[in-house]
Amino acid sequence: MPFKLIYGVRRHTRSAKLSEGLRSTMSIAHPYLMFLGDAPDQLAAKTAQGVAQWRPEWCVGQFRLPDCNADLGLKDMSLEEAVEAGAKTLIVGVANRGGRISDEWIDVLERALQLGMDLASGLHRKLGDIPVLVASAQQHGRRLFDVRHPTQDFEVATGAKREGKRLLAVGTDCSVGKMYATLALEREMRSRGLKADFRATGQTGILIAGSGVSIDAVIADFISGAVEWLSPDNEPDHWDLIEGQGSLFHASFAGVSMGLLHGAQADALVLCHEPTRRHMRGLPHYPLPDLKLCMERNLEAAQLTNPDVAFVGIAVNTSGLGPGKGDDYLKRLSDDFGLPAVDPVRTGVAGIVDRLQAG
Amino acid sequence: MPFKLIYGVRRHTRSAKLSEGLRSTMSIAHPYLMFLGDAPDQLAAKTAQGVAQWRPEWCVGQFRLPDCNADLGLKDMSLEEAVEAGAKTLIVGVANRGGRISDEWIDVLERALQLGMDLASGLHRKLGDIPVLVASAQQHGRRLFDVRHPTQDFEVATGAKREGKRLLAVGTDCSVGKMYATLALEREMRSRGLKADFRATGQTGILIAGSGVSIDAVIADFISGAVEWLSPDNEPDHWDLIEGQGSLFHASFAGVSMGLLHGAQADALVLCHEPTRRHMRGLPHYPLPDLKLCMERNLEAAQLTNPDVAFVGIAVNTSGLGPGKGDDYLKRLSDDFGLPAVDPVRTGVAGIVDRLQAG
Numbered sequence: 001m002p003f004k005l006i007y008g009v010r011r012h013t014r015s016a017k018l019s020e021g022l023r024s025t026m027s028i029a030h031p032y033l034m035f036l037g038d039a040p041d042q043l044a045a046k047t048a049q050g051v052a053q054w055r056p057e058w059c060v061g062q063f064r065l066p067d068c069n070a071d072l073g074l075k076d077m078s079l080e081e082a083v084e085a086g087a088k089t090l091i092v093g094v095a096n097r098g099g100r101i102s103d104e105w106i107d108v109l110e111r112a113l114q115l116g117m118d119l120a121s122g123l124h125r126k127l128g129d130i131p132v133l134v135a136s137a138q139q140h141g142r143r144l145f146d147v148r149h150p151t152q153d154f155e156v157a158t159g160a161k162r163e164g165k166r167l168l169a170v171g172t173d174c175s176v177g178k179m180y181a182t183l184a185l186e187r188e189m190r191s192r193g194l195k196a197d198f199r200a201t202g203q204t205g206i207l208i209a210g211s212g213v214s215i216d217a218v219i220a221d222f223i224s225g226a227v228e229w230l231s232p233d234n235e236p237d238h239w240d241l242i243e244g245q246g247s248l249f250h251a252s253f254a255g256v257s258m259g260l261l262h263g264a265q266a267d268a269l270v271l272c273h274e275p276t277r278r279h280m281r282g283l284p285h286y287p288l289p290d291l292k293l294c295m296e297r298n299l300e301a302a303q304l305t306n307p308d309v310a311f312v313g314i315a316v317n318t319s320g321l322g323p324g325k326g327d328d329y330l331k332r333l334s335d336d337f338g339l340p341a342v343d344p345v346r347t348g349v350a351g352i353v354d355r356l357q358a359g
Numbered sequence: 360m361p362f363k364l365i366y367g368v369r370r371h372t373r374s375a376k377l378s379e380g381l382r383s384t385m386s387i388a389h390p391y392l393m394f395l396g397d398a399p400d401q402l403a404a405k406t407a408q409g410v411a412q413w414r415p416e417w418c419v420g421q422f423r424l425p426d427c428n429a430d431l432g433l434k435d436m437s438l439e440e441a442v443e444a445g446a447k448t449l450i451v452g453v454a455n456r457g458g459r460i461s462d463e464w465i466d467v468l469e470r471a472l473q474l475g476m477d478l479a480s481g482l483h484r485k486l487g488d489i490p491v492l493v494a495s496a497q498q499h500g501r502r503l504f505d506v507r508h509p510t511q512d513f514e515v516a517t518g519a520k521r522e523g524k525r526l527l528a529v530g531t532d533c534s535v536g537k538m539y540a541t542l543a544l545e546r547e548m549r550s551r552g553l554k555a556d557f558r559a560t561g562q563t564g565i566l567i568a569g570s571g572v573s574i575d576a577v578i579a580d581f582i583s584g585a586v587e588w589l590s591p592d593n594e595p596d597h598w599d600l601i602e603g604q605g606s607l608f609h610a611s612f613a614g615v616s617m618g619l620l621h622g623a624q625a626d627a628l629v630l631c632h633e634p635t636r637r638h639m640r641g642l643p644h645y646p647l648p649d650l651k652l653c654m655e656r657n658l659e660a661a662q663l664t665n666p667d668v669a670f671v672g673i674a675v676n677t678s679g680l681g682p683g684k685g686d687d688y689l690k691r692l693s694d695d696f697g698l699p700a701v702d703p704v705r706t707g708v709a710g711i712v713d714r715l716q717a718g
Contacts, residue, residue, distance in 0.1 A: 159610030159642050216580040223579050223614040251518030251621050251664050255582040258607075259614025283518050286663075300656070304645075305610050 026152075028120045028145050028210045029088035030058040033079070033112075034072055037105055038065045039094045045070035047122045048093030050204045054183050060085040065104065070094070079108070083115045089145075091207055092121035101125055109133055113142045120145035122203035147206040148214045150226070157224030157263050159305050164234030167312070167356070168266040169244040170298045172288050174253065174281040176274040177344065178244040179205050181315035184344040185241050185270070188353045195238040199230050201260065205243045215245055216256050223256060227263025239356075244272070248297050249289040250280055258301060265305045268312040268356060271295055275329060276320035295337070312359065313352035314341040385511075387479045387504050387569045388447035389417035392438070392471075393431055396464055397424045398453045404429035406481045407452030409563045413542050419444040424463065429453070438467070442474045448504075450566055451480035460484055468492055472501045479504035481562035506565040507573045509585070516583030516622050518664050523593030526671070526715070527625040528603040529657045531647050533612065533640045535633040536703065537603040538564050540674035543703040544600050544629070547712045554597040558589050560619065564602045574604055575615050582615060586622025598715075603631070607656050608648040609639055617660060624664045627671040627715060630654055634688060635679035654696070671718065672711035673700040 034052060039045045052059050052072040061077035064070070077085065090112040096105070101123070109119055109127070113136045121127050126146040128134060137144050167185065169178035182198055183205075189196035198205070200212025218226045231240040242264050246253030273291065280286040289297075295311055302309040314333050318326030326343060333341035340351030393411060398404045411418050411431040420436035423429070436444065449471040455464070460482070468478055468486070472495045480486050485505040487493060496503050526544065528537035541557055542564075548555035557564070559571025577585045590599040601623050605612030632650065639645040648656075654670055661668040673692050677685030685702060692700035699710030 156641070157611040159645060216578075218579050219575075220577050220579050220582050220615045220618065221575040221612065224611055248617075248660075249663060252516040252583055253580065254621055254660075254663070255614040255616075255618025256579045257614075258617040259579065262610050262613055282515070286518060297659070301607075301613075304608060304613070 026211060028207070029118060030055070030210060031060045031085070031087050032058050032089050032091045032120075033077065033082035033087040033117065034059055034062040034074060035090050035092050035094065035108065036062055036064045036068050036070045036072070037092075037094050037096065037108075038067045038102075039070035040097065042070045044095045045072065045093065046095075047204045047207065048072060048091065050179075051091060051093055051207045054208045060087050063090070063108070065108075079112055079115050079117075083117065087117060089118040089120050092119065092123060092127075093204075093207060096123060096125070101130065106130060106132060110136050113137055113140050116140065116142070118143040118145065120147060120207060122147055122207060124148060147203045147212070148217055150213050150218050154218065154222040154225040154229055156221060157228050159224075159262070159265075162228070162231070162233045162265060163236060164231075164238045164240065165236075165267045166231055166240045166242060166264055167268040167270065168242045168260065168264040168302075169270050169272050169315070170257065170261070171244060171247045171272040172249065172291065172294050173247050173274065173277055174245075174250055176272045176277070177315060177317045178272045181270055181272050181344045181349065182241045182243045183208065184349045185352065188349050189239060189241075189356075192353065192357075194353075194357075195235065196241055197238070199240050199242045201227075201230070201243045201245050212243075215260060216253065220255065223259025224263035227260055228265075231264060242266070247280070247289075247294075248301065249286075249294060251283055251286055261298065261301045262305050264302075266302050266309050267306060268359075269295075269298055269302060269309060270312060270352060271298070271314045272316075273314065274317045274320070291333070292337075310359070311337070311339055312355045313339050313349070315344050315349065315352070316341060318343045318346060385570060387566070388477060389414070389569060390419045390444070390446050391417050391448050391450045392436065392441035392446040392476065393418055393421040393433060394449050394451050394453065394467065395421055395423045395427050395429045395431070396451075396453050396455065396467075397426045397461075398429035399456065401429045403454045404431065404452065405454075406563045406566065407431060407450065409538075410450060410452055410566045413567045419446050422449070422467070424467075438471050438474055438476075442476065446476060448477040448479050451478065451482060451486075452563075452566060455482060455484070460489065465489060465491060469495050472496055472499050475499065475501070477502040477504065479506060479566060481506055481566060483507060506562045506571070507576055509572050509577055513577065513581040513585040513588055515580060516587050518583075518621070518624075521587070521590070521592045521624060522595060523590075523597045523599065524595075524626045525590055525599045525601060525623055526627040526629065527601045527619065527623040527661075528629050528631050528674070529616065529620070530603055530606045530631040531608065531650065531653050532606050532633065532636060533604075533609055535631045535636070536674060536676045537631045540629055540631050540703045540708065541600045541602045542567065543708045544711060547708050548598060548600075548715075551712065551716075553712075553716075554594065555600055556597070558599050558601045560586075560589070560602045560604050571602075574619060575612065579614065582618025583622030586619055587624075590623060601625070606639070606648075606653075607660065608645075608653060610642055610645055620657065620660045621664050623661075625661050625668050626665060627718075628654075628657060628661060628668060629671060629711060630657070630673045631675075632673065633676045633679070650692070651696075669718070670696070670698055671714045672698050672708070674703050674708065674711070675700060677702045677705060
């Protein structure tokens, strides 16, 4: 296939060859027009909502079909109006009904290509598997980004020490706020004038960062290598804030989490947790791990590639506890572990950044 | 593509649907004709040698091109003679020069298809990417098995308890004899009338078993799920002997090893080790782990999906020590850990099977 589906960008590369190939072509161009299609409810547009929340300055508007029940609070625009407003990429950040992409959607996507926009999608189904879109992209010199499906080739991890600092969010479970915590850290660190870049390892994060790797979709041999690629050498005082995935205690996905730990070569770890979760996500017969044990195991694994790694905080989604109990819970964690314990939504992550700056 | 490249078989499946789809089509048919091509030396034919060593009864002969410098000690045969002798599959168990498959090779492979043989290859380069072979296979109703490249879809691991017993070989490093130890255990257990099946997770193992999964080539999310598929429910007194890969202490591949540990749901672990190794394979700056620590970490990880897991032995490649020192080394390990310590080549693995039977 002469037409290549690509995404992902890195600012610094170890080899000039790689650098040349990637620098010019690999990032998703913004501003974005957010496509919500015929989303049955707000939840179906969760990915788009994440992008609008964390990159409001990139989102010029939203495009909705007549029976759409989601709303990002952005200006409704036609494709033509969006192009007029400078939109470079149409973001498909919505779950499609029944897993198929309807003809109505395809018409819109094709028109966006004709009008000069790229397409970026977080769907399982690939845009690159839809011949009419591939043909149209080729004809109009546009790009299709299927962010769930890495297309670049990665090297096997070397474990070699890289310049710069790295923080990785790890979790007691899947879906306990690792992306949110990492993005909140980026915002807080940048507001203090620190050099920090969020490094995305999942589809929503990639749309928010404009680049990244869906790490759970990489070939097993290259998990750590892909993370090394994602967080390359950098300035000594620069922080990569790497989005974690899964949990060492998740019986389905721990291989991914382990590869992330080794590839990240983390200087700092943040433990993410959701205290009202009854069992591991998707595994009703598996309880959540003890927090202390979970931290020990993550630290032990991370020490293989960075003996100086340390936890710098705990990020908890306390929304299920309510504010009073939530604060008590954070205080107890902080006392027990001698670490800042925060709720990124309610309390912000300043405590963790204070710790990073002190350390 | 209407023509599907497939491999892998399972004897027992949890769903009838899956079982029907796989039972009839997924195993590599034997007897085998071993293709050695123009192998420059014996080492280039390492994969073929493994097959001939562990499945001599499946190997009717070898086919060599004029300038071949490898020899399996099998009868040299033409393709026609091999078919006459009952060969069902031509096994490409040889490294090809410079990574490319020469026209001379392709002529032979195409002729084998025409004569009614399937092809199975352990090469990186896929037979299924060579149009003339795909067309010929389709025309003659033959199958192409690219055993390094899994083609079936796996489910995400459930971590649900399965019937039957499982043993997994783990290692201090890559290439420390995990496949050899597991195959030696299969041979010893079968000789005692025990029910045991080697479960292959690498290309040589798959050619030896006639089925399996190249686990390091699976998409990261499905590592554990693929291992659950590979070692499904079985009779209560049946042992799956699962070939391990990598090491929890290998900075490039530990994600694969972790996923294997969880998916295997092992009752028994065997630690494999090579005592003269100076550093982790491919990573000159990484020392080998302490054996005790390595065992503890493997046990801890394995306990997530099987709390009753225990080490049942240590398998050491002592060839670098010489017989005297080798025996001393095994004795010391056995005393230190209270476990049978064997060299599968020199001493056999009877000690480990004794322990399994006692346990």
